[in-house]
Amino acid sequence: MLLPDTFNALVIGSSGSIGSAFAGLLAGEPRCCALRQLARSAHPGFDLRSPERFASIVETLVPQSPFGLIVDATGALTLPAGRPEKALRELEAGRLAEAFSVNTIGPMLLMRHLAPLLARGPSVYLKLSARVGSIGDNRKGGWYGYRASKAALNMMLQCAAIELQRNNPLTQVLAVQPGTVRSALSQPFLAGQTQVLEAPDAVAGILRALDQLTPCAGARFIDNRGQDIVW
Numbered sequence: 001m002l003l004p005d006t007f008n009a010l011v012i013g014s015s016g017s018i019g020s021a022f023a024g025l026l027a028g029e030p031r032c033c034a035l036r037q038l039a040r041s042a043h044p045g046f047d048l049r050s051p052e053r054f055a056s057i058v059e060t061l062v063p064q065s066p067f068g069l070i071v072d073a074t075g076a077l078t079l080p081a082g083r084p085e086k087a088l089r090e091l092e093a094g095r096l097a098e099a100f101s102v103n104t105i106g107p108m109l110l111m112r113h114l115a116p117l118l119a120r121g122p123s124v125y126l127k128l129s130a131r132v133g134s135i136g137d138n139r140k141g142g143w144y145g146y147r148a149s150k151a152a153l154n155m156m157l158q159c160a161a162i163e164l165q166r167n168n169p170l171t172q173v174l175a176v177q178p179g180t181v182r183s184a185l186s187q188p189f190l191a192g193q194t195q196v197l198e199a200p201d202a203v204a205g206i207l208r209a210l211d212q213l214t215p216c217a218g219a220r221f222i223d224n225r226g227q228d229i230v231w
């Protein structure tokens with residue numbers, strides 16, 4: 001059991017399919033005493049590419065803190081610069097920088113500001129990652145920027161877990177693969193997929209996993225059933 005008996009929760013990216021499913025299920029969770037949501041489109045708003053605003057935005061969350069659960073469900077696969085790269089000849093500096101900005105640098109700078117708001121004792125920092133960010137599991141290649149930005153995210157989550165657990169061994173950092181979930185992010189790539197989950201089903205599985213897992217040293221990279229994924 002990774003969560004405390006009662007907790008306040010924060011969901012970042014609550015406008016997305018998976019983020020809104022987290023907010024919906026946590027709103028009906030009796031152990032969740034207070035729920036805050038953060039989305040780009042709702043006041044105070046935030047953009048992962050504008051980290052200079054993070055300190056003042058996080059300041060607005062202090063009244064609901066400490067949080068026993070922080071979920072960051074942000075991320076992007078298709079970027080303003082285009083669809084994910086399939087081949088080396090498609091690599092461009094700007095597109096790669098965009099992927100790292102939204103999937104790695106933004107989320108980690110946000111975590112930097114949010115970490116002091118985690119509850120002492122049992123607490124979870126859950127970041128949506130992706131199985132395609134696994135180096136050990138990469139047998140198909142492609143999606144260079146997305147894969148690499150999630151792999152880099154995973155490495156930084158592990159660094160953060162080690163650092164946070166020095167002060168609070170019961171803090172668990174999770175990098176989570178939600179499954180293939182119907183959403184704006186996945187929609188262009190669903191053709192031929194046989195096992196597509198609806199977001200509430202994927203999130204219900206993740207929340208069940210939080211009740212079944214026990215704290216461990218370092219971060220964990222898990223799927224929506226709580227199964228470990230090779231880094």
Ligand SMILES: NC(=O)c1ccc[n+]([C@@H]2O[C@H](COP(=O)([O-])OP(=O)(O)OC[C@H]3O[C@@H](n4cnc5c(N)ncnc54)[C@H](OP(=O)(O)O)[C@@H]3O)[C@@H](O)[C@H]2O)c1
Pocket residue numbers: 012013014015016017018019039040041046047048049073074075076077102128129130131177178179180181182183184185186
């Ligand atoms: N769906 C899947 O099959 C799947 C599979 C593996 C991993 N994931 C991961 O799961 C997470 C959630 O994905 P999803 O499927 O729920 O996608 P989604 O519905 O497209 O949601 C993405 C969320 O990220 C936010 N976001 C994107 N760019 C942002 C930016 N620059 N600043 C602030 N917010 C930004 C979006 O905000 P707006 O609403 O304002 O755009 C939205 O809240 C992502 O990390 C994704 O990599 C998803």
